[in-house]
Amino acid sequence: MSSQITIPADGQKITIENGRLNVPNNPIIPFIEGDGIGIDVTPTMRKVVDAAVKVAYQGEKKISWMEVYAGEKATEVYDSETWLPEETLAMFREYRVGIKGPLTTPVGGGIRSLNVALRQVLDLYVCQRPVQWFTGVPSPVKHPEAVDMVIFRENSEDIYAGIEYKAGTEQADKIINFLTEEMGVSSIRFTEDCGIGIKPVSKEGTQRLVRKAIQYAIDNDRDSVTLVHKGNIMKYTEGAFKEWGYQLAHDEFGAELLDGGPWLSLKNPNNGKEIIIKDVIADAMLQQILLRPEEYSVIATLNLNGDYLSDALAAQVGGIGIAPGANISDEVAIFEATHGTAPKYAGLNKVNPGSVILSAEMMLRHMGWTEAADLMLQGMSGAIGAKTVTYDFERLMEGATLVSCSEFGDEIIKHLA
Numbered sequence: 001m002s003s004q005i006t007i008p009a010d011g012q013k014i015t016i017e018n019g020r021l022n023v024p025n026n027p028i029i030p031f032i033e034g035d036g037i038g039i040d041v042t043p044t045m046r047k048v049v050d051a052a053v054k055v056a057y058q059g060e061k062k063i064s065w066m067e068v069y070a071g072e073k074a075t076e077v078y079d080s081e082t083w084l085p086e087e088t089l090a091m092f093r094e095y096r097v098g099i100k101g102p103l104t105t106p107v108g109g110g111i112r113s114l115n116v117a118l119r120q121v122l123d124l125y126v127c128q129r130p131v132q133w134f135t136g137v138p139s140p141v142k143h144p145e146a147v148d149m150v151i152f153r154e155n156s157e158d159i160y161a162g163i164e165y166k167a168g169t170e171q172a173d174k175i176i177n178f179l180t181e182e183m184g185v186s187s188i189r190f191t192e193d194c195g196i197g198i199k200p201v202s203k204e205g206t207q208r209l210v211r212k213a214i215q216y217a218i219d220n221d222r223d224s225v226t227l228v229h230k231g232n233i234m235k236y237t238e239g240a241f242k243e244w245g246y247q248l249a250h251d252e253f254g255a256e257l258l259d260g261g262p263w264l265s266l267k268n269p270n271n272g273k274e275i276i277i278k279d280v281i282a283d284a285m286l287q288q289i290l291l292r293p294e295e296y297s298v299i300a301t302l303n304l305n306g307d308y309l310s311d312a313l314a315a316q317v318g319g320i321g322i323a324p325g326a327n328i329s330d331e332v333a334i335f336e337a338t339h340g341t342a343p344k345y346a347g348l349n350k351v352n353p354g355s356v357i358l359s360a361e362m363m364l365r366h367m368g369w370t371e372a373a374d375l376m377l378q379g380m381s382g383a384i385g386a387k388t389v390t391y392d393f394e395r396l397m398e399g400a401t402l403v404s405c406s407e408f409g410d411e412i413i414k415h416l417a
């Protein structure tokens with residue numbers, strides 16, 4: 001298959017040297033526009049990033065964007081069967097840092113999630129989703145300012161691994177027969193026409209995620225890491241996640257039992273402050289984040305819990321239209337909005353581009369371009385403070401001026417200087 005990707009002539013590759021990113025002044029950044037509202041939010045994000053970089057570095061630094069394809073656009077550019085071209089994966093591997101818009105996943109059939117495939121193939125095992133309130137953003141809770149959490153969602157395992165067999169197929173029946181006849185399982189209520197899903201959760205997968213969460217708490221002066229699990233019911237997957245998480249905190253970070261346990265306490269080696277390692281059962285956590293958000297800071301959790309928690313928490317600070325995210329491995333990082341393709345709004349230049357813009361802000365910070373990242377936050381706060389906002393905020397804010405997706409980007413740019 002011939003290449004459909006144009007490599008910008010004027011940029012250089014980001015490399016990794018001794019485990020650290022080496023970012024040239026003119027890095028090539030691969031991006032996927034995304035399906036649905038990707039066509040609205042991604043160009044707006046690029047314009048805002050370019051403006052922030054220009055203001056921050058006065059032309060000394062500049063991003064060379066390189067479009068790579070996935071999803072519906074890939075089927076147009078390549079052929080109708082190609083949803084995730086090998087060269088897209090190769091570019092992310094080679095260029096180290098990228099960003100993407102949302103990609104559609106059909107429900108109940110059709111292709112499996114391309115978003116999940118990207119995470120699995122590139123082993124982007126950390127899904128990092130910070131949730132923080134911007135002053136003035138409409139919220140359904142009384143104290144949105146109390147929400148300041150960073151979710152570390154395990155991104156490569158769990159029921160999200162996509163090991164599923166459709167009811168009535170030979171594979172599903174084979175597994176059911178194996179379970180009932182060889183494993184003594186008697187609790188499959190209806191063995192006829194029963195779909196089967198498998199939930200792999202490993203010690204290594206858990207510990208590499210929890211390690212990142214604790215290190216983040218240390219590096220960012222956070223006071224707790226909460227392991228969120230449903231280990232009372234799923235003992236050997238979610239329960240094991242909790243046990244392996246505590247074990248890692250003890251073995252690698254020297255955490256000690258607090259008041260006899262099970263919570264642990266460790267001293268932040270940077271400043272001597274205490275970091276508590278605790279755990280909460282997932283359903284109770286959904287209540288806790290609403291009632292006592294100030295008690296939670298860094299959250300480490302399994303893939304599906306993290307998916308639910310991140311949208312629920314986003315709602316408390318303005319919705320998924322403004323909640324950013326990153327998928328990170330030791331070699332590659334792909335930043336992405338937490339929302340989906342919102343097909344009913346696709347191409348209307350209507351939705352909030354805040355989520356992918358804040359994902360780009362995380363990307364700039366990851367690259368060490370903190371001045372540009374800080375400016376993006378300033379621009380976002382400025383646009384929201386001036387109440388020039390997209391429909392999702394405008395419908396909840398008194399006295400706000402409704403602007404389109406691209407106009408919201410322009411409002412952010414106005415507040416960069």
Ligand SMILES: NC(=O)C1=CN([C@@H]2O[C@H](COP(=O)(O)OP(=O)(O)OC[C@H]3O[C@@H](n4cnc5c(N)ncnc54)[C@H](OP(=O)(O)O)[C@@H]3O)[C@@H](O)[C@H]2O)C=CC1
Pocket residue numbers: 037041101102103104105106115319320321322336337338339340341342343351352353354355392
């Ligand atoms: N990482 C990814 O690429 C993801 C992809 N998806 C995929 O996206 C598709 C659609 O999923 P769906 O469940 O409808 O979820 P979506 O996130 O696409 O949309 C749900 C609702 O959230 C609100 N919303 C979403 N994005 C924005 C935005 N930028 N600005 C303002 N409001 C927004 C809208 O609410 P309202 O109607 O109230 O205005 C929208 O109707 C599916 O195929 C799903 O698999 C889903 C999540 C992540």
Ligand SMILES: O=C(O)CCC(=O)C(=O)O
Pocket residue numbers: 103104105113114115116307338
């Ligand atoms: O891949 C998808 O379609 C959905 C993924 C998702 O909801 C998420 O990553 O938050």
Ligand SMILES: [Mg+2]
Pocket residue numbers: 307308311338
């Ligand atoms: Mg989700």
